[in-house]
Amino acid sequence: MKTLTSRLLMTLGSVVLLSGPVLAAPPSDWSGVPTKTVKLFYPGQSSYQWLRSSEHKRADKKTKKGDSCVSCHEGEEVEIGNKIVSGERLEPHPIKDKPGVIDLAVQMAHDTDNLYMRYQWKTKNPFPGSAHPHWQFDGKDWKQIGWPQLDKKVWGEGQPAIYEDRLSLMVDNGSVPMFAEQGCWLTCHDDMRDMPNVAQAKDVKAHALLGKVLKKKDVRKYLPGSRTDEAVTWTKTKSADEIATVKAAGGFVDLMQWRGHRSNPVGMTDDGYVLEYRLFDAGKKMFSKNWDKTAKQPKYMFDAKKVGFKSRTMDQIRDTSKPSSLIAEDNVVAFDPKAGWKKGDMIPEYYLTRAVKGSAGDNQDANGTWKDGVWTVVWTRKLDTGHPQDDKIMKTGGVYTVGFAVHDDNITTRGHHVSWPMTVGIGAKADIKAVTLK
Numbered sequence: 114m115k116t117l118t119s120r121l122l123m124t125l126g127s128v129v130l131l132s133g134p135v136l137a138a139p140p141s142d143w144s145g146v147p148t149k150t151v152k153l154f155y156p157g158q159s160s161y162q163w164l165r166s167s168e169h170k171r172a173d174k175k176t177k178k179g180d181s182c183v184s185c186h187e188g189e190e191v192e193i194g195n196k197i198v199s200g201e202r203l204e205p206h207p208i209k210d211k212p213g214v215i216d217l218a219v220q221m222a223h224d225t226d227n228l229y230m231r232y233q234w235k236t237k238n239p240f241p242g243s244a245h246p247h248w249q250f251d252g253k254d255w256k257q258i259g260w261p262q263l264d265k266k267v268w269g270e271g272q273p274a275i276y277e278d279r280l281s282l283m284v285d286n287g288s289v290p291m292f293a294e295q296g297c298w299l300t301c302h303d304d305m306r307d308m309p310n311v312a313q314a315k316d317v318k319a320h321a322l323l324g325k326v327l328k329k330k331d332v333r334k335y336l337p338g339s340r341t342d343e344a345v346t347w348t349k350t351k352s353a354d355e356i357a358t359v360k361a362a363g364g365f366v367d368l369m370q371w372r373g374h375r376s377n378p379v380g381m382t383d384d385g386y387v388l389e390y391r392l393f394d395a396g397k398k399m400f401s402k403n404w405d406k407t408a409k410q411p412k413y414m415f416d417a418k419k420v421g422f423k424s425r426t427m428d429q430i431r432d433t434s435k436p437s438s439l440i441a442e443d444n445v446v447a448f449d450p451k452a453g454w455k456k457g458d459m460i461p462e463y464y465l466t467r468a469v470k471g472s473a474g475d476n477q478d479a480n481g482t483w484k485d486g487v488w489t490v491v492w493t494r495k496l497d498t499g500h501p502q503d504d505k506i507m508k509t510g511g512v513y514t515v516g517f518a519v520h521d522d523n524i525t526t527r528g529h530h531v532s533w534p535m536t537v538g539i540g541a542k543a544d545i546k547a548v549t550l551k
């Protein structure tokens with residue numbers, strides 16, 4: 114005869130069986146999930162404006178009209194990437210030995226709650242890009258050290274190139290005009306950082322919206338839907354009210370970035386969007402500037418009791434057997450100006466926290482490991498994040514347009530490798546089909 118407890122257990126057991134797997138987690142074995150190899154290529158300064166100029170021979174009018182890039186360029190990634198990276202076109206500062214193309218292996222799967230992604234790519238360097246600019250003690254003051262390779266400090270003055278590796282994902286659900294056809298190129302403009310007509314800091318600071326409201330000093334990605342003129346000039350912003358209306362109608366693209374220094378050590382990616390600027394979602398993201406403006410010194414240093422050192426030196430920052438990021442909950446203490454600092458001591462310019470909040474903290478399961486020259490990033494993103502105001506909500510059966518980018522070898526801004534716009538289907542037919550997990 115069965116006891117009440119065992120009956121209850123049996124009942125509970127069948128409930129669990131009926132409702133399927135309880136824990137939503139990425140597949141433990143990805144070998145059954147198809148891999149799509151996406152050719153990412155070096156785009157140089159091929160901006161929205163360049164594509165619509167007579168320099169883009171015989172293609173400017175069709176691009177204006179909204180024809181897709183691949184309608185003319187399908188399969189040309191290697192050719193275009195190699196041409197631009199060499200400096201032959203659209204690249205005023207070619208970087209020695211940079212490849213024109215990076216192969217990004219993409220696998221996707223989904224269940225009722227999540228999209229699971231796995232990305233793999235080879236790094237150029239025999240080490241992962243988990244270091245980022247630091248503060249360095251010069252015997253008197255703490256000064257920034259380390260810049261991305263396109264910075265004049267690196268190519269012009271021989272300063273060290275230090276910058277984190279990144280994997281970026283843009284997503285749209287059809288509400289941004291032309292995104293399906295022209296993807297990331299809608300967000301890239303001549304007046305942005307490292308572009309040919311870069312806006313001056315004093316002009317940006319004086320601008321009614323970018324300077325006075327958003328408190329920016331430079332111009333970053335923006336969409337044509339946020340501007341009033343045909344040339345999509347950075348200064349010609351719509352009013353804040355008009356932009357809010359565009360945003361509420363979904364006229365932004367979702368942009369999430371996995372970062373080798375500023376998100377991976379806490380197992381996350383950031384979460385942002387592009388409309389009038391490249392902005393972070395509402396809430397609190399995982400990284401902040403490690404700088405006390407009043408005292409002109411770092412806020413935190415490593416906790417020597419926990420990690421064995423309070424700071425690093427230039428020849429130690431690539432030592433991946435030790436932590437390279439400051440993490441508030443794990444390994445930091447308040448900066449001590451009297452800790453016996455020596456010339457050359459270095460402390461990271463940013464610190465991380467796991468205490469993220471709101472939409473900015475949506476991606477809390479993204480883990481990258483680097484082995485034998487290859488990054489493998491496994492990333493879980495909720496189909497419905499619950500934050501439609503700054504995320505693209507996905508549904509089973511839905512098809513979305515995405516753009517991928519990798520920043521490799523100490524670089525930022527245009528120095529990435531990018532994809533044409535592609536489609537991702539959540540259990541639906543597309544360029545990349547996220548397979549349905551049973």
Ligand code: HEC
Pocket residue numbers: 156159164168169170171172175176180181182183184185186192193196202294295298
């Ligand atoms: C109507 C066809 C057409 C469309 C649409 C088109 N292009 Fe082009 N594109 C061309 C042609 C033709 C050239 C080469 C012009 C030349 O030889 O100077 C070119 C050149 C380029 C180049 C310079 C590299 C090179 O090989 O000279 C880039 C980068 C580029 N296109 C990107 C794009 C992007 C991005 C889009 C979509 C936003 C796009 N193109 C849409 C036809 C097109």
